[in-house]
Amino acid sequence: MKLLLVINPVSGDNDKEPLIKKIKDYLGSQNDLDIYKTNGKDDAERLRKYFQKKYDRVLVMGGDGTIKSVAETMGDNPLSMGIIPAGSANGLAHDLELPLSVDEAIPVALGSKTRKIDAICLNGQLGLHISDLGLNAELIKKYESSFFRGKLGYALNSIPTLFQSEGPYEFTIETKDITYTHSGIMLAFANSNKFGTGAVVNPEGKIDDGVFEILVFKKIDVIEIFKTLQNAENLSSDFVEIIPVKQARVRTEKPVDFQIDGEYCHTVSEVNAYIAPQKLEIAIAE
Numbered sequence: 001m002k003l004l005l006v007i008n009p010v011s012g013d014n015d016k017e018p019l020i021k022k023i024k025d026y027l028g029s030q031n032d033l034d035i036y037k038t039n040g041k042d043d044a045e046r047l048r049k050y051f052q053k054k055y056d057r058v059l060v061m062g063g064d065g066t067i068k069s070v071a072e073t074m075g076d077n078p079l080s081m082g083i084i085p086a087g088s089a090n091g092l093a094h095d096l097e098l099p100l101s102v103d104e105a106i107p108v109a110l111g112s113k114t115r116k117i118d119a120i121c122l123n124g125q126l127g128l129h130i131s132d133l134g135l136n137a138e139l140i141k142k143y144e145s146s147f148f149r150g151k152l153g154y155a156l157n158s159i160p161t162l163f164q165s166e167g168p169y170e171f172t173i174e175t176k177d178i179t180y181t182h183s184g185i186m187l188a189f190a191n192s193n194k195f196g197t198g199a200v201v202n203p204e205g206k207i208d209d210g211v212f213e214i215l216v217f218k219k220i221d222v223i224e225i226f227k228t229l230q231n232a233e234n235l236s237s238d239f240v241e242i243i244p245v246k247q248a249r250v251r252t253e254k255p256v257d258f259q260i261d262g263e264y265c266h267t268v269s270e271v272n273a274y275i276a277p278q279k280l281e282i283a284i285a286e
């Protein structure tokens with residue numbers, strides 16, 4: 001097998017060298033492995049050059065942001081992807097029920113069982129997991145500029161963000177059939193059903209059903225947040241409005257912080273979103 005291993009050296013705040021050694025040991029001598037370590041600057045350009053070569057699979061060792069950027073760089077003829085979860089939250093790996101320990105993840109990432117998943121195209125970028133406008137994107141903006149990485153960084157930044165949020169916002173959502181206006185602290189574009197924290201915010205969401213859900217979170221409600229952590233299926237519509245769609249345009253009166261799969265994307269006042277069915281093939285557990 002000819003493999004490209006893409007590694008984010010800083011994701012999840014953990015040392016990748018022992019993990020790389022485990023992969024090399026597992027592969028032994030009969031496999032052909034190229035390694036690319038991301039730099040966070042011109043990765044797309046550099047990766048595109050790698051993808052001009054022929055590989056059988058790309059392995060990604062990082063978090064959702066690294067998976068997203070590799071998926072975007074592969075273009076219209078993507079390779080199948082094996083994931084070695086090594087980010088802070090690993091939302092996509094949780095959704096696909098991939099093993100989180102590297103020893104278990106390696107055989108799965110190199111295995112023959114795969115699953116095709118949808119992506120959401122958001123203002124020209126790919127979102128594979130959950131992207132949002134508002135409160136969570138404000139938190140990610142603060143986290144990315146903070147000294148602390150990993151889960152501690154999210155935790156340390158979340159309390160001030162909850163009190164300093166600029167919301168609520170007025171979201172105008174135009175679908176093929178109808179236009180809604182909802183006020184909320186955050187609007188999410190969900191391809192899957194839970195955040196990397198495990199909170200099930202989109203109980204009906206499936207990652208390969210050809211639709212995505214727009215979730216408008218109306219207020220912070222401790223009981224409902226607790227229910228999301230218990231995998232409850234009946235979230236109150238006073239807490240979250242769920243709109244399944246294939247395509248939508250969302251507008252806000254003033255620019256609002258926006259994030260895609262945990263990557264902060266500045267402020268926007270319009271997001272054009274549509275589903276790209278069966279966009280990516282990912283190796284999963286037998």
Ligand SMILES: Nc1ncnc2c1ncn2[C@@H]1O[C@H](COP(=O)(O)OP(=O)(O)OP(=O)(O)O)[C@@H](O)[C@H]1O
Nearest residue numbers: 011012013038039040062063064065066087088150
């Ligand atoms: N060498 C590097 N130095 C700094 N940033 C990097 C580097 N390589 C990639 N990045 C950045 O890492 C981000 C993607 O991180 P990813 O989502 O994979 O991990 P993560 O789960 O967010 O982990 P963490 O929370 O520790 O960043 C992107 O913003 C990318 O630009």
